[in-house]
Amino acid sequence: MSSYEDSYLNKRPQELCHMCGKCCRVVTTMRPYSELLELQKQGEQAACEFLSIFEPFPSIEEAKKADKGTVENIIEHLQADGKYDESKVTFYTCKYLQDDNKCSIYDKRPTLCRHCPSTPWAIVPPGCGFEGWLFMKREEDKERVRKAKEELLEMEVLKKRVTNIETLNKIYAVEHKLQRTIDLYKKYGSENW
Ligand code: SF4
Ligand code: SF4
Known part of the structure; x- marks a missing residue:
């Protein structure tokens, strides 16, 4: 059986990314923020990595000010899957994203960034260059x-x-x-x- 790297990750056509920075500007996680903080305390790698770059928006409205389309797209997907609970959803933004949409730590960016979009089922921002390719993979x-x-x-x-x-x-x-x-x-x- 081929590995995740061989069968998916290494096949992503990187040239499809038009470096809009949307996937760094507004993101969310399936785990609530409180749970992520707890996991970070316990040293869980994924939580530590995520919270080392992403900072929470104080509210959904603030996240919408950064990118309304992406926030609404995420909410719509979660609602369709019956996974949306406003009291538990937090949106985050990356502190390393620059005004020109470039990453200020690109060469040292963590694994979670290198793996983005990490599965064909990842919710990507509207207009993401990978949309069509991910649809085909799904x-x-x-x-x-x-x-x-x-x-x-x-x-x-x-x-x-x-x-x-x-x-x-x-x-x-x-x-x-x-x-x-x-x-x-x-x-x-x-x-x-
Ligand atoms: S570290 Fe860089 S690639 Fe990763 S989310 Fe932040 S800006 Fe984007
Ligand atoms: S949203 Fe899509 S096209 Fe834009 S930077 Fe992220 S991966 Fe690239």
């Missing part, structure tokens, strides 16, 4: 899941014809692998694809 993920579902159905038919225990065990192993593929995308709605 379609590829959906196709992979649909194929796994088809093969699971074929396994069901096959099981009815097989009596040999060894062959049956092989079928169970294949089924397990196919189900894992479907489960991998569950948080993105793979059950409905």
